[in-house]
Amino acid sequence: MTPQELKNSILQLAIQGKLVEQRPEEGTAEELFAQIQQEKQRLIKEKKIKKEKPLPEITDDEKPFDIPENWKWCRLDDIVVKTIKRGKSPTYTAKSNMLVFAQKCNTKAGYIDLSLARCLDETKLSKYPEEEFMINNDIVLNSTGNGTLGRVGIYRNSDNPNRYPVVPDSHVTIIRANTLVSVEYVFYSLKYYQPYMEKLGSGSTNQTELSAGTVKALLFPLPPIAEQKRIVAKIEELLPCIDRYEQAWCKLEKFNSRFPEDMKKSLLQYAIQGKLVEQRPEEGTAEELFEQIQEEKQRLIAEKKIKKAKPLPEIAEDEKPFNIPESWKWVRIQEITCLNPKNDLADELQVSFIPMALVDDGYRNKHTYEIKKWGEIKKGFTHFANGDIGIAKITPCFQNRKSVIFRDLKNGYGAGTTELSIVRVIN
Numbered sequence: 281m282t283p284q285e286l287k288n289s290i291l292q293l294a295i296q297g298k299l300v301e302q303r304p305e306e307g308t309a310e311e312l313f314a315q316i317q318q319e320k321q322r323l324i325k326e327k328k329i330k331k332e333k334p335l336p337e338i339t340d341d342e343k344p345f346d347i348p349e350n351w352k353w354c355r356l357d358d359i360v361v362k363t364i365k366r367g368k369s370p371t372y373t374a375k376s377n378m379l380v381f382a383q384k385c386n387t388k389a390g391y392i393d394l395s396l397a398r399c400l401d402e403t404k405l406s407k408y409p410e411e412e413f414m415i416n417n418d419i420v421l422n423s424t425g426n427g428t429l430g431r432v433g434i435y436r437n438s439d440n441p442n443r444y445p446v447v448p449d450s451h452v453t454i455i456r457a458n459t460l461v462s463v464e465y466v467f468y469s470l471k472y473y474q475p476y477m478e479k480l481g482s483g484s485t486n487q488t489e490l491s492a493g494t495v496k497a498l499l500f501p502l503p504p505i506a507e508q509k510r511i512v513a514k515i516e517e518l519l520p521c522i523d524r525y526e527q528a529w530c531k532l533e534k535f536n537s538r539f540p541e542d543m544k545k546s547l548l549q550y551a552i553q554g555k556l557v558e559q560r561p562e563e564g565t566a567e568e569l570f571e572q573i574q575e576e577k578q579r580l581i582a583e584k585k586i587k588k589a590k591p592l593p594e595i596a597e598d599e600k601p602f603n604i605p606e607s608w609k610w611v612r613i614q615e616i617t618c619l620n621p622k623n624d625l626a627d628e629l630q631v632s633f634i635p636m637a638l639v640d641d642g643y644r645n646k647h648t649y650e651i652k653k654w655g656e657i658k659k660g661f662t663h664f665a666n667g668d669i670g671i672a673k674i675t676p677c678f679q680n681r682k683s684v685i686f687r688d689l690k691n692g693y694g695a696g697t698t699e700l701s702i703v704r705v706i707n
Contacts, residue, residue: 283526290518291472294511295501297348306506309352313502316359316458329361329411335497347501357496359466362411362456365492366423367448371401378402379446381414383422386433386452392420394440400447414446414454417463421470421477423490424451430477430490432470434463453495462508468515469500554605566609573616573706580706586618618704623663623693627655632694634686639670639700641680651690661695662702670700 281289293299323329335355343353357364370380378400385396414420414435422431440446448454457466470477477498481488503511550556580586592612600610613619625631632649640646664670664686672682686694 283522283529286522286525287519288472290515290522291468294515295469295472296345297351297501297503300507300510300514302348302350302503302507304350306350306504308350309502309504310350312460312504313352313354313358316460319458319460320361323361330363332357332363332496338499342499344499348503350504352502354500354502355496356455356498356500359458359461359500359502360456361458362454364453364455364496366450366453367412368407369450370398370447371404372398373401375399376402377444378405379440379444381420381435381446381448381452383424383428383431383449383451386420386422386431388428388431390433392433392435392439394444394446397446408447412447414448415456417457419455419457419463419467419470420448421453421455421490421495422451423453423492423495424487426478426488429481429488430470430474432467432474434467453490453492455495460505461502462505462512464512464516465503465508466500468512470498473498553602554608559605559607561607563607565607570609570611570616576706580618586621589614589619613703616706618706620702621663621665621668621704623654623658623665623695625654625658625693627653627658629654629693630690631657632686632689632696633657633661634694634696636672636682636697636699639672639682639684639697641682643681643683645684647684647686649689649694649696654693654695657695660698662698662700663693663695664700664702665689665694665704666692667705669703669705671703672699673701674699 290299320329324331335357338353338355347353367381372380376399379394379397380400381394381397385393387393387396416435416437418435420433420435422428435446437443455466455470457463477490477495478488480494481490483489547556577586581588592614595610595612604610630651631654633652634647634649638648638650662670666686666689668686670684670686672678672680682700
């Protein structure tokens with residue numbers, strides 16, 4: 281389970297009434313809802329808020345999941361003290377003491393950043409009634425664009441130490457919850473709903489919009505206020521644990537992504553250090569094998585099948601990168617191989633032609649080939665045969681780790697890119 285999936289699971293348990301127990305002494309959401317509506321009617325009577333057009337009753341087939349008996353399904357608009365709506369399209373200025381809250385102020389990291397706000401032209405203040413200015417505990421909801429649609433945050437006075445007046449722009453919806461409801465509970469509920477709200481957006485692919493009407497009609501699972509507070513406390517108790525889980529999960533993911541390559545390197549390291557399999561005395565020594573190789577090499581030189589190479593310096597002790605078993609021997613590659621050999625074949629013989637594009641990168645040891653007659657490619661190309669090793673010698677192919685052991689070549693031979701160095705082991 282990813283950290284995000286774990287967070288979603290906890291939020292799901294929270295809004296389904298499964299994160300904390302229900303306590304009869306805390307009353308019911310029906311009683312709380314009645315208090316909220318009384319408070320709302322009082323505010324309407326005092327003309328502090330406007331009376332809204334009633335939303336349709338909630339039908340059973342709308343309810344996405346079951347909730348405890350002492351909870352109540354309502355609509356988000358039922359628990360607010362200000363009409364849920366977006367801000368206005370602002371007129372900006374270079375400098376003023378008024379700020380415009382934009383979507384980017386509600387950061388992906390989960391905090392409010394007013395340093396990203398722009399300045400409002402104060403000559404346009406007449407179009408902003410007092411209730412349009414943001415206040416402590418306003419919930420902000422990003423309402424435009426893919427990826428950010430439905431992102432939720434809580435605006436606090438502590439986010440605005442200079443106490444500049446702030447208004448939302450037209451891409452931000454403000455939800456001002458009734459004080460009888462926990463704003464943090466509303467926040468976490470909407471946070472769980474974000475993927476759902478993304479699907480409720482309408483408009484073009486590049487400019488998806490979440491209308492205020494859609495936000496008003498959102499179903500909201502309402503618990504008693506004491507339970508809301510306990511739910512919030514439990515979520516906030518668990519969040520640091522999730523953060524620690526995320527750190528561990530990221531480390532594990534990084535380890536898992538590197539494990540196959542690291543394992544391969546470890547196996548290869550053990551192999552060339554003589555630690556992968558045991559040494560057996562009856563199998564002889566590398567010194568004996570080396571002498572046989574030199575005898576074979578001298579025979580090939582005498583038959584003019586390979587050229588005699590200039591001797592390389594003896595291997596010094598400080599050159600040896602690690603210890604090897606006593607029955608092994610340090611040698612130089614040239615001493616046991618033939619570098620960039622030449623093939624002597626009939627011109628009409630069909631062979632494999634391999635340009636660099638047909639050699640896989642990433643040390644995958646794979647290649648394909650085209651078929652050509654030897655006479656067409658014997659000049660101007662590198663020669664090779666089955667069992668030869670090809671290693672890229674210039675960038676970018678060298679950096680892309682192109683190397684291969686040639687196998688299953690047409691008639692056992694081939695030619696191709698000059699960007700490969702060919703190593704033929706002397707058997």
